[in-house]
Amino acid sequence: MDKAGELRCVKLYDAAREAAREMLKLPGFIVDYVNFNTGNGLVAYVIQTPEETVVVFRGSERAGECVSSNIDWVDNVCEPFVGSVQTEEIEKIVQTYPQGRVVFTGHSKGAHNALVALSLSENPQAQAVVFNGQGFAAEALSPAQEETLARRAVNYVVYRDPVGALLYHPERRVYVQGPETGDPHRPEAYRFDEAGAPIPARRSLKSRLIEGATRLAEGWIQKKGGQGAEKLCRAVLPQK
Amino acid sequence: MTPKEYLLISWMSYLDLPALYAHLLNRGGKVPLAAFADSVL
Numbered sequence: 404m405d406k407a408g409e410l411r412c413v414k415l416y417d418a419a420r421e422a423a424r425e426m427l428k429l430p431g432f433i434v435d436y437v438n439f440n441t442g443n444g445l446v447a448y449v450i451q452t453p454e455e456t457v458v459v460f461r462g463s464e465r466a467g468e469c470v471s472s473n474i475d476w477v478d479n480v481c482e483p484f485v486g487s488v489q490t491e492e493i494e495k496i497v498q499t500y501p502q503g504r505v506v507f508t509g510h511s512k513g514a515h516n517a518l519v520a521l522s523l524s525e526n527p528q529a530q531a532v533v534f535n536g537q538g539f540a541a542e543a544l545s546p547a548q549e550e551t552l553a554r555r556a557v558n559y560v561v562y563r564d565p566v567g568a569l570l571y572h573p574e575r576r577v578y579v580q581g582p583e584t585g586d587p588h589r590p591e592a593y594r595f596d597e598a599g600a601p602i603p604a605r606r607s608l609k610s611r612l613i614e615g616a617t618r619l620a621e622g623w624i625q626k627k628g629g630q631g632a633e634k635l636c637r638a639v640l641p642q643k
Numbered sequence: 644m645t646p647k648e649y650l651l652i653s654w655m656s657y658l659d660l661p662a663l664y665a666h667l668l669n670r671g672g673k674v675p676l677a678a679f680a681d682s683v684l
Contacts, residue, residue, distance in 0.1 A: 422654050426680035429648055432673035448656055450676065452644065461656040506644070510653040532649045559646060590654040599645025 418591035431457070437492065440464075443641065444474035445489040445516070447496055455504040458496060458520065462511035474641070475512055481636035483540035483570065483621050488640050490519060497524045507531040510590055511566055514558060515539075518574055521556050522548040531556035531574065535588055538570035538614075540621055549573035561587040563607040568614040570621060580604040652676070658683055 431452035439445045446461035463475035478487050487493075497520050505526055507517035514536025521531040522544055536558050544552070556574035560567030561581035566588050579601035580594035581587045594602045624632055 419654065420684065422651050423680045423684050426651050426655060427677050427684075429644075429651070429676045429680075431676045433676065433679060434673045446656065448652075450652060451673070455644070457644065457649070457652065459652050459656045462653075464657070506649070508649045508653050509656065510650065513653055513656060532646060534650050534653055559650075590650060593647075593650060595645075595647045599647035601646055 418589075422590070437496070439489075439492060440470050441472075442474075443488040443492060444470070444472070444478060445492045447493075447516075449496075455506055456500055457506045457508060458500070458517070460493075460507070460509035460513035460516035460520070462509060462513040477636075477639055479512060479537070481632075481640055483543070484624070484632040485636045485640070486543075487516075487519070489516060490523075493520050494523050496520065497526075500524075500529070501526050503528060505529045508533055509536070510534045511536065511588065518552060518556055518558070522552055524551075529555065531558075533558045533574075534590065534593070535560055535564045535567045536574075537566050538568075538572040541571055541618070541625075543571075544573060559593070559601045560606075560610075561592045562604040563587045563610055564592070565610070565613050568610040569617045570614070571618065577601065578604050578606040578610075655680070655683070 431450050433448055434451045435449035437445065437447050444464070448459045450457040450459060463479060464470040465476065466473045474488070478489060493516055503526070505524070505528065507520040507529065508514075508531065509517040510533070514533030517531045517533045518536055521529055531552070533556065552574040558567060558572065558574045558576045559579050560576050562578045563581065564587040567576065580603070581592040586592065596602055
């Protein structure tokens with residue numbers, strides 16, 4: 404295989420290279436992979452370890468060499484108004500694992516999709532462990548789904564990450580340490596102890612303000628311009 | 644897995660490698676995580 408050719412989409416910066424080195428020690432196998440980069444944007448991997456099945460959802464990508472469109476970002480903006488174009492594929496994946504220990508995980512949009520997956524799962528052993536995931540619109544989930552997330556999902560959010568502050572979060576959020584400057588949303592922002600547990604931190608005021616502002620904005624748009632937002636989103640998103 | 648390990652695999656999921664995966668999955672049906680990591684280093 405022409406490694407340089409096959410791997411042209413990989414642009415590992417130093418922190419990601421270090422993460423890949425740490426992955427060398429992990430047990431388990433990638434047993435399935437779905438890639439809808441040319442459609443609804445969903446990308447997911449299934450990893451089988453001796454203890455559990457881990458379903459990993461990828462976060463948002465921008466159009467570029469590896470991804471053909473900005474569908475992830477359009478979907479992020481439109482989901483509160485028309486739902487996500489990725490939900491149908493998420494549900495198909497979820498239905499593949501109706502029993503046994505399953506953990507849904509991901510970062511950013513991947514985290515949000517992992518929470519969606521858990522909300523759709525009827526597997527009583529399913530859980531979600533996610534990172535800097537955005538929240539949900541006020542009416543997006545049923546009370547039963549909210550209860551499932553409250554009991555079986557944890558969202559580790561860097562204490563000043565704006566994305567993990569967005570909208571409503573029925574899942575348990577744990578605020579964790581990160582750098583005082585720079586982008587708190589990136590995966591390398593997390594600080595862990597030697598056992599691999601995120602180090603708790605106090606949530607920033609800015610994070611609280613962002614949450615309040617986005618809840619107000621979502622409610623206002625739904626009330627005043629919901630139909631317009633819905634029409635616009637349906638025009639720019641591909642048919643589900 | 645620890646939370647840190649879940650984050651590692653979440654991070655690596657940003658690597659879009661359909662050609663690599665098609666190659667490896669067709670060959671063995673499953674790809675060791677370590678081999679995946681090694682392939683991108």
